[in-house]
Amino acid sequence: MSRIEEKVAALGLTLPPTHAYPSPNRTPAVLSNGILFLSGHGSGRHAMPENVKQHGKVGADATEDEAYQTARAVALQMIASIKQAVGDLDRVTRVIRLYGMVNSAPGFDRQFAVIDGASDLFYEVWGPERGLHARAAVGIAELPRRALLEIMGEFEIRD
């Protein structure tokens, strides 16, 4: 097992199955020129832990703390997609950037606290050098299947 997968296991986490898209036109991640571009990973998908809030708007249907846990669960799905795409999580040499979109009730303005659920997990797993990343976390109007949040991102991959 790779070092990064050992870290994931040491945190008590198990990689979920990757998302099966309904159409053949797209895939969870594409590697080009040393950068892995991830699709938006939304919380409306299957295979989320039972206690995770998946749908609605933060500030109305879910609290900030609940949404933090949702972001952490989505980040774990992103890690599963990375493994599927590049084979070995140890090939990730840098978490480059995350773009977190939070389905926000009017007036909710603490998207950074929600997406920290993902940022904290990446930071824990890849450590202070490889895990330190750029980010934007914003409030989006609507998401597919009323997902509570969706995250995409870029990761540096070594050959």
Place this chain on the structure above:
Amino acid sequence: MSRIEEKVAALGLTLPPTHAYPSPNRTPAVLSNGILFLSGHGSGRHAMPENVKQHGKVGADATEDEAYQTARAVALQMIASIKQAVGDLDRVTRVIRLYGMVNSAPGFDRQFAVIDGASDLFYEVWGPERGLHARAAVGIAELPRRALLEIMGEFEIRD
């Protein structure tokens, strides 16, 4: 004529003229390190086919099926921008990722079905290997000139 342009023609499609920006500060696409970064291509622009819905919110001013056709027309404009930027569409070795923003009426949550209009066209044109891409499709609050949707993306270009 290049192989990809032949495919576009075989689908009965003609590349539209590219967008003329009102300001000299920006351009439809920038190539850097083997990746072509496309500007957001919105449906509010000129040179759209007459029967395409250009403005308003999906779920109120346009149906999902109408918006699918709009996304297909916007994808064709993106292809025109790619050709202008790199000269030959055969230089595209991978559709990397699309970011589709759908001007969504409250509660509309099927952005994936709308942006499939673009994804399907790229997949048809570049085929199952080069055309398979990453994607996010989300609901945006407002778009310039009340455009129904806007799409940006990244494409891998060989020298």
Place this chain on the structure above:
Amino acid sequence: MSRIEEKVAALGLTLPPTHAYPSPNRTPAVLSNGILFLSGHGSGRHAMPENVKQHGKVGADATEDEAYQTARAVALQMIASIKQAVGDLDRVTRVIRLYGMVNSAPGFDRQFAVIDGASDLFYEVWGPERGLHARAAVGIAELPRRALLEIMGEFEIRD
């Protein structure tokens, strides 16, 4: 002093201090494979000039002209982040792309005119070849700390 810093000074501008994130998990910019990926830079942060509108929605709490000035101030913060990340602004060989998110009142549809505040500054500073960039400018539902706007982007960096 570098040529680009001289240009900034000649415009009567001074680089502000960079943003201190509350969490160690993220940073203003990450360089990978020759591309500098910038975090979202929002107008809600500290160290903005006193006369700049920082909060609310364009079209309700700020005019288009006021928001243009806000975008210009945010672009200056981005330049400060670039300098911190790569040491010398002369290393920027191309402004690749900006993604501008404007906190928009319902019906406000001139996001392009707002984000021109940033595009114009980058164009003035880096000139017509290096400063010509791709861009999307859209209306976002909510932003952290009710920021009036937020901008992220990618910049090409030479070794």
